[in-house]
Amino acid sequence: MTDISRTEPASRPFGDRFRDALPKLVLSPSVAMVAIFVYGFIAFTLYLSFSDSRVLPSYNLVGWKNYEFLFRIRAWDTAVTNLVIFGTLYIAICCALGLLLAILLDQKIRAEGFIRTVYLYPMALSFIVTGVAWKWFLDPGIGLEAVMRGWGWESFRFDWIKDSDMAIYTIVIAAVWQTSGFVMAMFLAGLRGIDGEILKAAQIDGASTFSLYRRIVIPQLRPAFMSAFVVLAHMAIKSYDLVVALTGGGPGNATEVPATFMYSYTFTRNQMGIGAASAVIMLMTIAAIIVPYLWSELREKK
Amino acid sequence: MATAPTSRFITAGTGDPTQPRAKGPRLSAHLPRVILYALLTLFCIYYLLPLYVMVANSLKPLSEITAGGMMALPDAWTLAPWQSAWSTAQIGVEATGLRPYFINSLVMVIPAVAISTILGALNGYVLTKWHFRGATLIFGLLLFGCFIPFQMVLIPMARMLGLMGLSGTVPGLIFVHLVYGIGFSTLYFRNYYAAFPTELVRAAQIDGAGFFRIFWRILLPSSGPIAVVCIIWQFTNIWNDFLFGASFADFDSQPMTVALNNLVNSSTGVKEYNVHFAGALMAAAPTLLVYIVAGRFFVRGLMAGSVKG
Numbered sequence: 346m347t348d349i350s351r352t353e354p355a356s357r358p359f360g361d362r363f364r365d366a367l368p369k370l371v372l373s374p375s376v377a378m379v380a381i382f383v384y385g386f387i388a389f390t391l392y393l394s395f396s397d398s399r400v401l402p403s404y405n406l407v408g409w410k411n412y413e414f415l416f417r418i419r420a421w422d423t424a425v426t427n428l429v430i431f432g433t434l435y436i437a438i439c440c441a442l443g444l445l446l447a448i449l450l451d452q453k454i455r456a457e458g459f460i461r462t463v464y465l466y467p468m469a470l471s472f473i474v475t476g477v478a479w480k481w482f483l484d485p486g487i488g489l490e491a492v493m494r495g496w497g498w499e500s501f502r503f504d505w506i507k508d509s510d511m512a513i514y515t516i517v518i519a520a521v522w523q524t525s526g527f528v529m530a531m532f533l534a535g536l537r538g539i540d541g542e543i544l545k546a547a548q549i550d551g552a553s554t555f556s557l558y559r560r561i562v563i564p565q566l567r568p569a570f571m572s573a574f575v576v577l578a579h580m581a582i583k584s585y586d587l588v589v590a591l592t593g594g595g596p597g598n599a600t601e602v603p604a605t606f607m608y609s610y611t612f613t614r615n616q617m618g619i620g621a622a623s624a625v626i627m628l629m630t631i632a633a634i635i636v637p638y639l640w641s642e643l644r645e646k647k
Numbered sequence: 648m649a650t651a652p653t654s655r656f657i658t659a660g661t662g663d664p665t666q667p668r669a670k671g672p673r674l675s676a677h678l679p680r681v682i683l684y685a686l687l688t689l690f691c692i693y694y695l696l697p698l699y700v701m702v703a704n705s706l707k708p709l710s711e712i713t714a715g716g717m718m719a720l721p722d723a724w725t726l727a728p729w730q731s732a733w734s735t736a737q738i739g740v741e742a743t744g745l746r747p748y749f750i751n752s753l754v755m756v757i758p759a760v761a762i763s764t765i766l767g768a769l770n771g772y773v774l775t776k777w778h779f780r781g782a783t784l785i786f787g788l789l790l791f792g793c794f795i796p797f798q799m800v801l802i803p804m805a806r807m808l809g810l811m812g813l814s815g816t817v818p819g820l821i822f823v824h825l826v827y828g829i830g831f832s833t834l835y836f837r838n839y840y841a842a843f844p845t846e847l848v849r850a851a852q853i854d855g856a857g858f859f860r861i862f863w864r865i866l867l868p869s870s871g872p873i874a875v876v877c878i879i880w881q882f883t884n885i886w887n888d889f890l891f892g893a894s895f896a897d898f899d900s901q902p903m904t905v906a907l908n909n910l911v912n913s914s915t916g917v918k919e920y921n922v923h924f925a926g927a928l929m930a931a932a933p934t935l936l937v938y939i940v941a942g943r944f945f946v947r948g949l950m951a952g953s954v955k956g
Contacts, residue, residue, distance in 0.1 A: 367858045368777035371769050375829050376785060382807075382826045383792035386800040393802060402802065449687055462942055463691045466698075469938035469945065470931050471887035473904045477911050477927040478697040481704075481920050487712055495715035526694065530946055583796050586889040590908055607798040612894070617802060624798040635794045643787050 387628065394625045398617035411622040420598050421623065424606040427513050431602065432581035434517045435524075439577055440570065442521065443528025448558065450529070451536045461533075464526035472523065476590020479519040480506070509599035512592050516600060519591055520584065528573050535569035536562065575638050582631050603627050705729060705925035712920045728921035732910070732929060736922050739898060739909050745926050747899070748906035752886060755817050755902055759824040760881040766825075767832020767877060768870060772862050774833070775840040776848050786837060793830035800827075801894050808895060815897030823895060824885045831884075832877050835948070839873040840866060876948040879941055883934050903930045 397407045415421050446464060450457055467475065482488045485504040493501035505511035539562060547557055585604035592600040594609075603623055611620030704712055705728050707721030716722075734744035770789075774782050804823060805814070813819030843866060851861050892902040901909070907930045911923045938945050 368773045372773045375770050378826050379792050386803040389803040390799050469934045471904050473908050474927045474931045491715040492718045627796040628799045
């Protein structure tokens, strides 16, 4: 109490101190919520993945046992294989189709606004709606196959959705339908941002349209490719709704993906420890993609 | 669906996909306009086909669908599938139609969107105009929370809702959507306010305006566009959510997406495809309407969640 410099701040009116703290006070509920419900919960699930939890959480640690189990379960193997197939095709086709559509739309098209609206509307739908539409459209009994046969093409076959080996590709079809317009919009934004002067100069130098795209335009779209990759990869890993609505993980468990695996092991098979371990692996995979991306984004502005 | 407007998609300059460009390379020399338009039309058909299938088949009797007429327009037009889907179809064990679940979704989405948007605006304001140490770190941690696979929080959240007495209720779902919606709404407002002239804020401070007064009188009046973007984004995401609804709702608090999935997958006996399509269109209607009315803001929301401040 004898130290003047120390008593000085305390002697400031309460109103002042309150005012200084106000911004942080306003931010604090959100920070607290995220701290508990994101990071606290991540820690909790991480802990459970090392415990012998079955129906209910248990705090009894068992080391890496759940992870060892997980990698021996055939359904998990299927889920991971499916995710690799689905993710690769989904990202590749969305990017290729998105780029093609963006280039086609960037040719001073009449009614461009309308066409863009048509390409992008599936993005506004729920994956459940998309799943229902494609589930019946691809159903051999009433959908495409039945229609083609009705039109006279008697030998037409398209029963992938009922075929264990092919069903995963129907999920690619529906997912590409839903998201490719979005990727188109990303690339279109990228195209629109390219400096017209550079292109004009290259054209004057005699570059053909093809080499113009290959050597100048597409390399400049690298950031758009990066963004598209990150967004699509993260969507692929999280995809759950579409699989549930389209195939329900079937036939059998032919279209099981990590997200459906986690759900069924945790909530219907009462293997919470294994479910938690599978969630941790999903998180790690997404983190490996997102963290470097966020890092570079947030650092860049300094 | 839950996607991510992470990126600064617009890095290569400041392209806006909704604005045509003055000059640029033209394929025209190699690709006749006719073929160009034919290709574009073909893709229009591809994207519209499922919508056509849903609409056409929701307006015809079941017999026309099972007879292989999925692609045809209805012979005998009927609204019966819509009536059935809305008020009499069997959802799980009860024949209530989708109406109660549509209402559940509305009751869930409105407060969740409102609160997360307000909190996002305040957070964005604090993070950009009241600099303090660690602001970027806090923002990064908030952002990462948007991308985690929600499977990671399902188990503890189920327990937490139980402890809070909100298990299986609509308020419980509101709470969950609020918590996981804050990240994105903060992202939107932060990036928007980052471009807002800080000098105006400082000048108002010198004039003696307080924290809330500055927000209310200076930032909020110019926040219209980003508020629309944020509201549309949150509305679409929360309305379309399935995972949280399936995990945390009881039978009578299910949102629309979960009820639709039950309608389609658990119906015993004859599969009433026409009713399923009508139900799917009901679930799609609100977000589709928003998209048609405010498409420009929807696209901006997808694009402009640019992390880069």
